[in-house]
Amino acid sequence: xxxxxxxxxxxxxxxxxxxWDGTQAGKLVLPRCGDCxxxxxxxxxxxxxxxxxxxxxxxxxxxxTLHTFAINHLPAKGFEDVGKPVIAVVxxxxxxxxxxxxxxxxxxxxxxxxxxxxxxVTFRAVTPGITLPWFRLVRGGR
Amino acid sequence: xxxxxxxxxxxxxxxAHTDQIGKLPGHSRLMLHAEAARNALADAGLTLKDVxxxxxxxxxxxxxxxxxxxxxxxxxxxxxxGCSYILMVQHAVAAIMGGYCDVALILHGESGRSWIDMExxxxxxxxxxxxxxxxxxxxxxxxxxxxxxxHFHDYGTTKYQxxxxxxxxxxxxxxNPMAMMRSKGPIxxxxxxxxxxxxxxxxxxxxxxxxxxxxxxxxTSAERAKDLRQRPVYVHGxxxxxxxRSVGMMRDFTTSDSTVISGQQAFAFADMQPSDIDxxxxxxxxxxxxxxxxxxxxxxxxxxxxxxxxxxxxxxxxKIIYRTGPGGDLPMNTNGGGLSFGHSGRYGxxxxxxxxxxxxxxxxxxxxxxxxxxxxxxPGRQFAAAATLILGRD
Ligand SMILES: [Zn+2]
Numbered sequence: 350x351x352x353x354x355x356x357x358x359x360x361x362x363x364x365x366x367x368x369w370d371g372t373q374a375g376k377l378v379l380p381r382c383g384d385c386x387x388x389x390x391x392x393x394x395x396x397x398x399x400x401x402x403x404x405x406x407x408x409x410x411x412x413x414t415l416h417t418f419a420i421n422h423l424p425a426k427g428f429e430d431v432g433k434p435v436i437a438v439v440x441x442x443x444x445x446x447x448x449x450x451x452x453x454x455x456x457x458x459x460x461x462x463x464x465x466x467x468x469x470v471t472f473r474a475v476t477p478g479i480t481l482p483w484f485r486l487v488r489g490g491r
Numbered sequence: 492x493x494x495x496x497x498x499x500x501x502x503x504x505x506x507a508h509t510d511q512i513g514k515l516p517g518h519s520r521l522m523l524h525a526e527a528a529r530n531a532l533a534d535a536g537l538t539l540k541d542v543x544x545x546x547x548x549x550x551x552x553x554x555x556x557x558x559x560x561x562x563x564x565x566x567x568x569x570x571x572x573g574c575s576y577i578l579m580v581q582h583a584v585a586a587i588m589g590g591y592c593d594v595a596l597i598l599h600g601e602s603g604r605s606w607i608d609m610e611x612x613x614x615x616x617x618x619x620x621x622x623x624x625x626x627x628x629x630x631x632x633x634x635x636x637x638x639x640x641x642h643f644h645d646y647g648t649t650k651y652q653x654x655x656x657x658x659x660x661x662x663x664x665x666x667n668p669m670a671m672m673r674s675k676g677p678i679x680x681x682x683x684x685x686x687x688x689x690x691x692x693x694x695x696x697x698x699x700x701x702x703x704x705x706x707x708x709x710x711t712s713a714e715r716a717k718d719l720r721q722r723p724v725y726v727h728g729x730x731x732x733x734x735x736r737s738v739g740m741m742r743d744f745t746t747s748d749s750t751v752i753s754g755q756q757a758f759a760f761a762d763m764q765p766s767d768i769d770x771x772x773x774x775x776x777x778x779x780x781x782x783x784x785x786x787x788x789x790x791x792x793x794x795x796x797x798x799x800x801x802x803x804x805x806x807x808x809x810k811i812i813y814r815t816g817p818g819g820d821l822p823m824n825t826n827g828g829g830l831s832f833g834h835s836g837r838y839g840x841x842x843x844x845x846x847x848x849x850x851x852x853x854x855x856x857x858x859x860x861x862x863x864x865x866x867x868x869x870p871g872r873q874f875a876a877a878a879t880l881i882l883g884r885d
Contacts (some may be wrong), residue, residue, distance in 0.1 A: 359621035360614075392623040416645075417744050419690035425627040436626025436637060436690075438739055442767035448637075448739035450626050459691055464644045481625055 352473045352484070356427015367406045367490050368392045372480040378469050379405035379445070390445035397445075411470035413441040418464075428474065433457055439468055439484050446455070453486040494727070501584045502716040502723035503882070505535025505709030506847040509600070512704030512833045513671055519607040521598025522557050523705035525549050528559065531707035534538040536720040537594065542709075544592030547582060548694035549601045549837060565592035569732050572773060572871025576708070577839040578878035583710045583805045593711060600705030601835035608702075623737050629690075632698050632787065634688040634738045641744035642779070643692070648797035650692055654680035656778040656798040657696050657830045659813030664827025666817065666857035670708035671700050679811075683778070697778040699834035704761035706840040708847070724850045727864070728763060728881035730756025738873035745794075750787040751875035754868065757879035758789075763864070765789045768881070770849050770862045771815070771842050772842040773824040774869035775830050778822035780813075781823065788879070790821065821858045825849060839869040844882065850884050 361369040364380075368391075371378030374410045380389045382396035383403035418437040428434045436450040451462065452471055468484040473483055507530035510516075511524050518526070524547065532538060544565040547555045552566035567582050569575055576597050583595035602609050615618045628634050636880045642648050664670035664768045678696060686695040716723035730753035735741070742748055758764055765788065773781035773788075779872040784799070785791045791799045804812045815823035826845035833841070848854045867880040 356627075356710045357620075357624040358615060361621065362616050366623060391618055417637060417639075417641040418640050419633060419640070420688075421633045421636075422688045422690060423628050423629045423630060423633065425629050427625075428627055432621075436627055436633060438637060438744070446739065448626050448628075448737065450622050459640075464640060479625075 350474045350476055351430065354427060355429070356475060358476065358479050364394050365392050367466050369479065371408070371443045372472055375472050377409045377411050377482055378406050379409050385445055388441070388443070388445050390447050390463040407441050411439055413439045415451065415462070415464055415466045415468050415486070416440045416446055418451060419464060421461060429483070435462070437484060450460070450481070452483050455480040492759065492762055495610040495760040497584055497588045497728050498727045498761050501587050501710060501711050501712055501726045502785050502856060503708050503847050504715045504716045504719045504721055505531040505707070506539065506670065506844050507531040507534045507704040507707060508841070508844060512669065512702050512835070514604055515602070515703035516603065516605045516607070518605070518703060520600055520602045521550055521554065522597050523602065523703065523751035524555060525559060527600055527705035527707035528596060528598050529830065531598070531709050532594070532722065537709060539596045542596045542799055543856070544583065544586055544595035546576070546595055546597040547599070548577040549599060556599065565595070571876035573776065573837045574839045574869035574871045574876055575837055575876040577843060577867055577880050578731040580708070580710065580726060580880050581731055581792050581878065582842070584726055584729060586656055587710065587712055591716065596707060596839075597710065598705070598707040598783065599835070599840035600836060601837060602703045603834070603836035604701050616885070619737055623739060630882045631776060632693055633690040633852070635779065636693045636746040637738050638741060638874065639692050639779045642783070645745050646794035646797065651680055652797035652801045653778050654683035654697070655803070655813070656738040656775065656781055657683050657814055659751070659816035659819070660721055660775060660828040660830045662813065662816040662823045663832030663857055666855075667827050667832060668855070670827035670832040670841065671702060672797060672827060683710065693777055699776050699822040699829035699838070702829070702833035702835050704833060704835045708840070708843060711740065722851050722884075724847045725883050725885065727883045728759070728761030728879070730754060730760065731877065733876035735875050736872060738875070740875055747783055747787050747874040747877060749875065750784055750868065750870070753877045753879040754788040757881050761881045763881060769844065769865050769867045770825065770854050770859055771821060772846050772865065772867040773823055774838055775824055775828040776840050776870070777831070777837065780842040780870060784873065788866070793829060817857070824857060825857050842867050842869055847883050850882055
């Protein structure tokens with residue numbers, strides 16, 4: 350965890366608690382549909398594809414691709430230790446896309462961050478109760 | 492295909508801004524609403540007593556009815572972001588044609604800069620609070636920046652091409668005495684790219700000007716409009732849609748689904764197509780916004796907006812003519828836009844006011860010749876909701 354973390358923190362609700370329990374345990378856990386097989390993000394008590402309520406919390410692989418990103422030059426709290434936030438949309442190999450951050454060493458260079466590059470989840474524990482799912486580029490692909 | 496039976500049957504008969512827009516620390520959110528209502532009713536030659544429908548978003552209809560001391564028999568507080576007022580025109584058409592109200596007042600006021608009596612949206616327990624805010628998004632610039640690289644990647648669009656949007660829009664602002672940037676001189680695409688980075692790929696000149704201000708429209712039946720003092724501006728087509736809340740939930744980061752759907756509805760309602768439109772107001776919260784809309788509404792083929800924007804011409808004395816600027820073939824955002832006029836937060840009202848002034852022929856130095864039709868389009872949040880309006884002189 351990060352001492353005196355200043356960033357915005359999620360407050361889990363009953364419907365999302367298993368997701369945040371998962372990140373705390375180093376796992377990306379999402380609702381998966383027992384009827385159509387689809388995965389849902391952000392977590393809901395039903396399937397976002399077919400509206401079936403037959404969903405089960407299931408561990409995702411944590412692998413995906415970088416769909417798009419932006420580099421925030423405005424002062425953003427909670428990023429003092431890592432520099433400018435690279436705000437990313439990652440497409441998980443299970444299908445859903447999520448807004449996240451890309452962990453980059455040093456000053457982010459947009460020309461060195463290719464879209465569709467393979468990424469993998471990494472967990473950033475920010476407080477005793479909250480671990481945020483971040484991603485990093487997989488060097489050399491998978 | 493025939494136009495919708497309600498097409499052309501309802502008209503905008505009053506339209507006005509607050510006395511000023513900009514930094515107005517003496518005006519609260521509700522004061523701005525009241526001033527906008529006063530000015531639009533005076534423009535229409537009507538009084539508050541004539542109004543029986545209230546449509547408002549930044550203030551709730553409860554707040555407005557109390558503050559203005561009125562008891563409207565029809566209310567609409569639809570709040571889906573900056574396009575809310577554009578979408579309310581469709582609702583006003585339905586209400587007036589359905590006999591639920593006769594005179595609709597659509598009013599906007601927002602202390603976007605001074606932040607007097609304003610509240611922030613969302614909680615840390617909501618989907619945004621849990622799955623967007625913790626990842627370093629700070630305001631609309633950081634979320635509007637997110638889809639853009641995907642358009643660049645898939646279609647080869649460049650930042651230089653996109654920078655033509657604020658440059659062209661500034662040309663219009665120089666002609667508008669009310670525009671915040673009227674005295675700041677022209678800017679080039681290179682100036683845009685050299686301005687301070689805000690959230691890559693957006694720079695400062697890609698971002699709208701946050702201001703205080705407001706505006707209002709008075710809408711009634713075309714029948715009643717005949718007896719009123721202004722030349723009526725007829726509502727030919729309307730459309731609306733909402734697809735999601737967070738930008739992260741876009742189905743395709745190169746297109747706004749809500750824009751496509753609302754645009755198709757409006758063109759079908761009016762029985763028109765893009766080639767029938769003389770003047771455009773495409774809500775420019777940030778440079779990419781109108782760039783996406785030009786494509787998604789069918790004015791430019793999908794993926795071709797970059798080269799289209801870059802295809803400028805020159806006057807005999809060497810001045811650049813942008814496609815969407817003064818002298819261009821598709822005049823757009825002629826008030827100076829959110830980028831160079833001013834943007835209170837829900838700019839949709841300002842876009843509609845400019846369309847009305849252009850159609851009345853009262854836009855002064857920035858008046859476009861032969862404007863018979865104008866299309867107004869705006870997003871709600873970041874490409875989440877959308878509304879389209881086609882207005883005409885006849
Ligand atoms: Zn399903």
